[in-house]
Amino acid sequence: MSNASAKPTSRFNAYMALTMATIAMIVCFMAWSNFAPLAGQVATMFHLSVSERTLLLATPVLLGSILRIPMGIFSDKYGGKKVYILLMIFILIPLFMITKVHTFGMLLVAALFVGMAGTSFAVGVSYASAWFPAEKQGLALGIVAMGNMGNAVAALTLPWISKSQGFNMVYYTLMILTVIMIVLFAIFCREMPVDKSKTMLGALSVVKESSTWYLSLFYFLTFGLFVSFSNLTPTFLTTLFGVEQIQAGLYAALFGFICTIIRPVGGALADRYRPMSMLQWVFIGIAAFGLLITVTFHNQPLFIVGIVGVGLVAGFGNGVIFKMVPYVSKGNTGAVTGFVGAVGGLGGFFPPLVIGWIQSATGSYQLGIILLVVTAIICWYALWRHFIHGDVHIVQ
Template sequence: MANQVNIQTENRGRAYLTLALATIAMIVCFMSWSNFAPLASDLAKMFHLSVGQRTLLLATPVLLGSIMRVPVGILSDKYGGKKVYLILMVFILIPLIMIPMVHSFGMLLVAALLVGMAGTSFAVGVSYASVWFPPEQQGLALGIVSMGNMGNAVAALTLPSISKGYGFDAVYYFLIGLTIILALLFAVFCKEMPVDKTKTIMGALSVAKESSTWYLSLFYFLTFGLFVSFTNLTPLFLGDVFGVPQIQAGLYAALFAGLCTIIRPVGGYAADRKRPMQLLQWCFIGIALFALLIMLTFKSQPLFITGIVGVGLVAGFGNGVIFKMVPYVSKGNTGAVTGFVGALGGLGGFFPPLVVGWLHGLTGQYQVGILLLVLFAILCLYVLWKRFIHGDFHIVK
């Protein structure tokens, strides 16, 4: 990488402190990004929401958090991840302050759209963390920083209890306080990354010409999209189908998100040592099989949860494998590639809740939406097999 900093010539402690704070900052941002899912029952009662409105509300933050990953990733490469991270955390405070004040579903959607910017922290974090580690360690390092996704699990674990014990508004005062604390810690203790100030926006956008960018985006659409959409949909499924209380459903959602996140560095570590595309084929097979189990067990809560856990483990492992390859697509443009891949992955979490809500409105069932997941996993497996397994194209040589 043009701006790669060798870990041997930098202060090792500084590098790991930077990695740790970037990860914690992403956790806090992801808590805000996913704040509506654990509170879905409260919101449905407060605003008298239908299933379609609830799924729209869950999907809305994902939209802006996905499409804005591209420009935010490019800005991180050009101006520095520390600056962009701090500006992002200050911006997130705006919708967090708004949400307790809104009294209509329309304004709640506006706040949901704005809080979606918290999802762009992924593009900043990966760009910022990647420059402190050499290529042979980047699979593990990027897997660690990507554990910031655990913010979804932390939100599911904490926010329902805060709402029940202290009131709905207290949830947002809590998130505001966390965001301010992390912004201050980041400002004081983190060092700005080296940047190439001669880099142009058009030069960064050139990564869109790389076929590898789009293949990784397709695969991440499946794996990360599963992480986002199932973290949001699990409380809805458990509440509507099995009558599970909101706090308990939030615990199951946290279990899913936590497993999906914790295993991500394992996927990155494995991809440091094995051919990534060979690993991905087993991920796609596993996703298809566990999704099929979910589809067939909507009348058995234990088997349904087994399927949810299985999908979380396999998808999380696949997320780590995919991001091992990101720094190899275009040297010096890791943030830009991350933006594109992350945007498509985020959109993979945007569309499924909408489709599931629409199909539920038509059929009264959730199973048809899960069937589409099975078919999409098979499609990704075919593309992977055709292009990389039995083809002669490689991203990581």
């Protein structure tokens, strides 16, 4: 039975799948982004340099990005419910490891494995999309992707838990939440329709579609911004303006919340209007707010305006882009989601490393933000050349 030919008839099952996939993603993203709001404390505990600190922040993003491709394919083939439950069981292992490590090297190993939590995006989108027709998937996928809010929830809660209950309690709390979600998912969710005849090679045929690569480039920018700035905002505020860790976490939570809550708005509007045209303004907006950030490194209020502006525009763009994903290759939503999501996740992996290296070499973050502006301009030109004035039209 294939996703394309068999749609579940129960509205309850559809909404339950959407709700549980979203909540589970929130918990997984809390685990995925756990180091960012605690970066200052971890840096002190392990005596980390700026480059080591940014390496730690980037490491979970690596595995959580690359493995979105097979996880999305497995979800299409074997069922999102099974894959989601197994994923959450695996996440418990590195969360426990973090409470026991005493060296930076072992901490990086745990950070790499906890990165698997980031693959929940591909699994969740594949699972939720199976229950809704294409004309409603812009809003539905925008809602399930609000699981990205886990970054904001982590920034809001983890520093407070660490300060009041201790560092290890952060990870015990994440483990408890994960176990709760495993139980709820097992009890309340039905398995999605799957096509067991699919092969890995067949699913990977989506790489032959030029639109897969263009959407990946665009998502590299928009989702990469969400991940990078969610992780880097506390570091920016503590190092540039001397903001206290818990307050910096609140600002990071605000960024993550804004970037996430606007995403279904982008998806819903993309259901009604031409998404390619809307994306032009997304890239222009990112470039404009990026330029604002580059000139406000000594002005905290305007700097925060730039950060929030980037979050709004990038989050909106995430919703627009994923409206187009199910149209690239019918019946391979998980594969396309995995590929596009993987490249987008890598957009969250490289910028913290590059910015850390640039800061170490120049003493400033400014050049790193200028590279962001250049990337936005490149994406705008690719969109204009391929979709706006080209002959490729995914969604009219």
